[in-house]
Amino acid sequence: MRQIILALGVVVAASSQAAILIDDFTSGSYSKVLTSGADYALQNGTMLGGDRGTFLQVLSNPLGVSLNFSVGSGFYIADAGSRLAYTVGVGYGYSLTGGGTSGSFLTDDLNANFGGQDRFRLWFESNDLNLGLEIGVRSGGTFYTHTRTIAGGFPNTPFVEDVMFTSAGFGGVNWADVDQVYLQFTNTPSGDFALTRFEAVPEPASMMALGAGLAALVARRRKKK
Secondary structure: OHHHHHHHHHHHHHHHOOOEEEEOOOOOOEEEEEOOOEEEEEEEOOOHHHEEEEEEEEEEOOOOOOEEEEEEOOEEEEEEOOOOEEEEEEEEOEEEEEEEOEEEEEEOOOOEOOOOOOEEEEEEEEEOOOEEEEEEEEEOOEEEEEEEEEOOOEOOOOEEEEEEOOOOOOOOOOOOOEOEEEEEEEEOOOOOEEEEEEEEEOOHHHHHHHHHHHHHHHHHHHHHO
16 A cells, blocks of 8 residues: 555656646647738637737848748748748737737736746757747746757757756746746748747656656566565
């Protein structure tokens, strides 16, 4: 009986540190084509908090080509024509006033608990040129931001980018009470990318240790039988 209780304890501990899905882009479909200006929109669905704010802005477009943006069916895609530069953003824990070419996002409260996690994980399907990333978190009324460059050279080649909670700019975040999260991407002109999943995940070593502990307890009980 004691082994069963211990095993259940390990299962509960493991489940408390499971990955938290922020968005898998399977709901709240939206698409937009821009050659200039900006676009503000809000989509509802199964993402964290029940809604997703999207922001698009064409920064420069010397050839008059298009930025083709779409989210849905498991993908978040920004596809730029030749030499077009853009910024696209996605946020959780926001409401929208206005919309279309003019609008503004207001802050709501996600009250998300990431206390059992230690990093954000972005699942990319493709990224052909260097891509600027800003990731922001609002906690306790303060926004904390981290910036980095996502390496290019991965057209139609899936890869994962981890952003540790200990990364520069995140000092002071109360990860047990997060009210907003956003991602903002700025491309190298002509660059395209596709994202398939955004989540908060626990330390891999912790999950492995918990799994190993559960396996050992189960094996021990079987051996006694």
